[in-house]
Amino acid sequence: MLICPQCKFENPNTNKFCQKCGTSLTHKVCPECSTDVPVNALRCHNCGTECGTVFWAIIAKEATGDEGVGRDEGVGEVTSPSSPSFPLPPSSEITFLDPQQRYQLLDMLPSLNNITEVEARVLDCQTYQISPIEAILGNQQSDMATPSVKANPIPSLAKLYIALQYQGQPGIPPIHDAWQQGDMQVVLIEDRSNWQLLLDLWQEETTSSLKILHWCYEMTQLWAVLEPVNCRQSLLELSNLRLDEDQTLALQRLYVESITCEPLTNSGEDAQAGTSLISEEPLTIQALGRVWQSLFRQSQRTQFGSVVHMLGDLETGKIETIAQLRSRLNEISIELEALTSETLPAINEKDTVVPTIVQSDEPEEIISKTDDMPTVVLAMQLSSLEDAGRTDLGRQRHHNEDYFGIETKIHKLELPKTRILQGHGLYILCDGMGGHAGGEVASELAVNTLRQYFQEHWIANELPTEDSIREAVYLANEAIYKLNQQDARSGVGRMGTTLVMLLIQDTQAAVAHVGDSRLYRVTRKQGLKQVTVDHEVGQREITRGVEANIAYARPDAYQLTQALGPRDENSINPDVGFFEINEDTLLVLASDGLSDNDLLETHWQTHLEPLLSSGANLERGVTNLIDLANQHNGHDNITAILIRAKVRPNLES
Incomplete structure (x- = not known):
């Protein structure tokens, strides 16, 4: 399908x-x-951009004796004009990896006669067709939380990826497809061959010592995950250690430990990037220490004192378990934080300190240093701030009562060893009500009143206080209310508007809202989160303890409980909240024409998550959102504002 x-x-x-x-x-x-x-083209014929869907193929001789074919009859052969099956001939004539001609080979393949495994990039020529593995995983995911893969007709190597994938480990590349024929198995995974090498960033002068400790900690996490499936060897190949866009440690692929733990490649005294650091001894956490030593040596980076002692204790066996190693990393991080605070200027904690090593689903949560897990904290700074907004009439309305405003100021200082970017952004979205010449007036008046207020009162390089933000909202309400009174409007004729407003100062953000216009936040680690809670009857009943299905069965469930303008300030209570931007984040302000019918919850992975990448065009992204809303909603005006904030550590070692 x-x-x-x-x-x-x-x-x-x-x-x-x-x-x-x-x-x-x-x-x-x-x-x-x-x-x-x-969909079967690797590059755009117009501009040359690579836009095809590429996977990393691993073709290996089966060592476990597992049987089963995860394909239709005849699948599993590598096709070429002259060679229809394994072993692979060293020929450039090979075009496809499978007889269905779905996976086009982008690299020449050597023969498997004298080796046990080869790798290659392949282009998926049927991008939208679900693979057998995806179908199996989809069915099992709907049936149970943790699927059993023992009975599945798939290669043994593929089972490892599946098992780890269900542990929610982003460091493990997700599997796309797999099949087996005889003693040969083929596994297709996410292509991470172009991801940044850990070694490259490790050796950069601007990379902080705290960041290096964080990567060491992430290795201990992956070690614990890989140990039960005998894939710790994956951490011992330097070229296999990659970083995603958030500079989080990731593996390019899995390597299975052989019984004798033989090295993957011949290694010299000074291993080069890509050299395995495996001995013929059974693997212990001493191997992690040797990896870290090699990273320091090859990056020509000096080891700081506490790390030297830790590596020595690892090598001599004084540190025997992962728990002891994590504890030592925690001690070093606390020591390093103390040294940093003595040598750097005073830092406003509210502005810059965020947790990076925590055992928590929420990145904002800071765990006490008395807990088992270490709490290395990294100061973060803004590396870029971009935005785009658009409003649309919709397919059923005759006039547009939505209105929005964007004001962004960027101050940038860049020197050979210093790069500072300060971002100051005000984003306002209003959805008016009251009919032609009513809702339109209210929404525009609210936006302009708020803009003028913050132009006068938001001066310093820090966010306005909660009281100041509330004062601004009350002034917007008063402006519309006075106009209603002046025109002697009554009942449904009184104009009003919803409001959602976002203020950003560097890595700090504040949100205020009245009504049902929303703020969403998208990150790679947390996915889509709705930040605001609608001010409507159904939601009010839920807060009173009524079950959601009963609360929204009311005929007035979607009626607003708050809006700017119809009544005086005593009738509104704007919600105001603050949060930190401590990872690359996409923020979305949406009127209900965009958010209705769970549109963003359904389509965020296709229309929002890709916009986290720096290369994604936000103007095009907001246009695609409007088009999506017109396809699936279209009953109301549609307005969206997108803000992409990217951050990076700002402490130097």
Whole structure:
């Protein structure tokens, strides 16, 4: 079946367009120039941008004796004009990895006659077609929390990826497809070959010692995950240690430990990047110490004193367990924090200190140093702040009562060894009510009143206080209320507006809202989170203890309980909150024309998450959101503001 990239509807393989939303199933849009490109093309024919879906293929001889074929009959062969099956001939004639001609080889393959494994990049020529592995995983995920893979007809190597994938480990590349024929197995995983090497960033002068400690800690986490499946060897290959866009440690692939723990490659006294640090002894955490020593040596970076002692204790066996190693990392981080506070200027904790090593699902939560897990904290700074906004009439309205405003100021200082960026952003979205010449007036008046207030009162390089933000909202309410009184408007004729407002100062943010316009936050680690809670009857009943299905069964469930303008300030109580931007974040302000019917909750992975990448165009992204809302909602005006804030550590070692 073909899965629509827009609405996720399951279509027959013969469909050229989604039968639910009409999206093309044979072409995709180039992210750079918006040209329609066939799904089986590696590059855009207009601008040359690589926009094909590429996977990393691992082709190996089966060592476990597991049986089963995860494909239709005949699948598993590598096709070429002259060689239809394994072993792979060293020929450039090979075009596809499978007889269905779905996976096109992008690299030449050597023969497997004298080696046990080869790797290659492959282009998925049927991007929207669900793979057998994806189908199995999808069915099992709907049936149980942790699937059993023992009975599945899939290769043994693939089972390792599946098992680890269900532990929620972003460091392990997700599996896409796999099959087996005879003693040969093929596994396709996410292609991370172009991700940044850990060694490259380790050796940069601007990389802080705290950041290095954090990577060491992440290795201990992965070690504990990989140990039960005998894949600790994956951490001992330096070229296998990669970083994602958040500079979080990730593996390019899994390496399974052999019984004798033989090295992957011949290693010299000074191993080069990509050299395995495996001895023929059974693996212990001493191997982690040798990896860290090699990273320091190859990066030509000086080891700081406490780390020298830790590595020595690791080598001599004084540190025997992962728990002891984590405890030592914690001690070093506390010591380093103390030294940093003595040598650096005073830091406003509210502005810069955020946790990075915590055992918590919420990145904002700071765990006490008395807990078992270490609490290395890294100061963060803004590295970029971008935004885009757009409003649309919708498909059923005759006039647009939505209004928005964006004001952004960026101050940038860049020197050979210093880069400072200060961002100051005000983002306001209002959804008016009261009909033509009513709702339009109210929403525009609210935006302009708030803009003027903060132009006068937001001067210093810090966020306004909660009292100041509330005062601004009350002034906007008063401006609309006075106009209602002046025009002697009454009942439903009284104009008003919702409000959602975001203020950003560097890595600090504040949000204020009245009504049902929303703020969402998207990060790679946390996914989509709704920050605001609608001011409506149904939500009010839920806060009173009524079950959601009963609360929203009321005919007035979606009626607003608060709005700016219809009544005086005593009738409104704006919600005001503060939060830190401590990882790359996409913030979305949305009117209900965009958020209705759980539209963003359903489509955030296709329309929001990709916008976290620096190369993604926000203007195009907001246009795509408007188009999506018109396809699935369209009953109301639609307004969206997107803000992409990217951050990085700002402490130097």
